[in-house]
Amino acid sequence: MRIRLIAAVGAAATALTLGAALPASASNAQPSAGGSHAVAAHHTADLGALAAKRKVKVYQDAKYDNRRTVFTSNRRDLDNDGWDNTISSAENLGKCKVKLFQHAGYHGARITLERGEREPHFGDHSGMHDSTSSIKFYC
Template sequence: MRIRHIAAAGAATAALTLGVALPASASDAQPSAGRSHAVAAHDASDLGALAAKRKVKVYQDAKYKNRNTTFTENMRNLKHDGWNDTISSAQNQGKCTVVFYQHSNYHGAKFSLAKGEKEPHFGDHPHMSDATSSIKFRC
């Protein structure tokens, strides 16, 4: 019984990571009359499409070096994620424009990167060298 719970917890973690809904139990694994596997697959692809639409990779140092992460949602305060005042370069890998703000809650100096644009050194923008505190996508 314990192994079944551990396996279920692992499957739930994987599903949450991938953004897929799990059945409530093994007996629910068959699709309901109103919902097919094709619909479930379509929902998962919509999540992937949304993530692809909003995607920016940020780097701690200029010229895309050292510690990095990817954001796919608006970030009101980067202090909570360990990226406050540390971003020095970025690559917009999504389809939306991404705006970098000097202060939290989308205030202060700002600059943006359109789809496919890169910025090798935030220091080339007034008040933005290691000063980004929030990020917002405009689609």
Template structure:
């Protein structure tokens, strides 16, 4: 039973890191005898699948050049990550729509990229030239 609690705690930590909902069993104090260890491992891998759905690669300069990083979760304030007002191009590599906002907490001017879309120059969107302060996924 202790292994089930450790697996549930690991899944809960992964869910918090990814910003995902916790699996129903994570809060169970007495898991049913019918549950196996593979259920916990399967649910944890589902969290990885969610991260794969949410994936956008952003670049400091237009045309996908220079410094870059990949986001897999909503970013409500890019000041904390060193990317505030510096994103100039992006590629949506996930399956969700990603929206870039001019201000933190998903406010101000915005534009979105559907799955597979890319934007070589954010300056082509009013108010978005080197102005992105938050990023949000919608699946």
């Protein structure tokens, strides 16, 4: 029983580190008597694969400088994350296309970064200088 608890805590910590949420039923999920502990490992692997597909690193200042963070999921309103109207450069480190929008709810002017693409200065784009309020991945 203790091993199951440790595995569940480890899976939850991994999910939080990746910026993903576990399903509501995950906290109560236990392998059946004849099952294996591979169930928790499978969910953790899925979260890791998703994070590898969706990954954009954003920076407070132009040319990838100052405060930075990585987003691995859609963000409808960056005000909740403390990044609203502060992003000045970004790099797409994932396998999906990512769009950074001027307004919350994926509206307004936008910058699109294809896989591996970087943008050193959002101020070079109309309506995007320190104006990013939402981020959406397209896989």
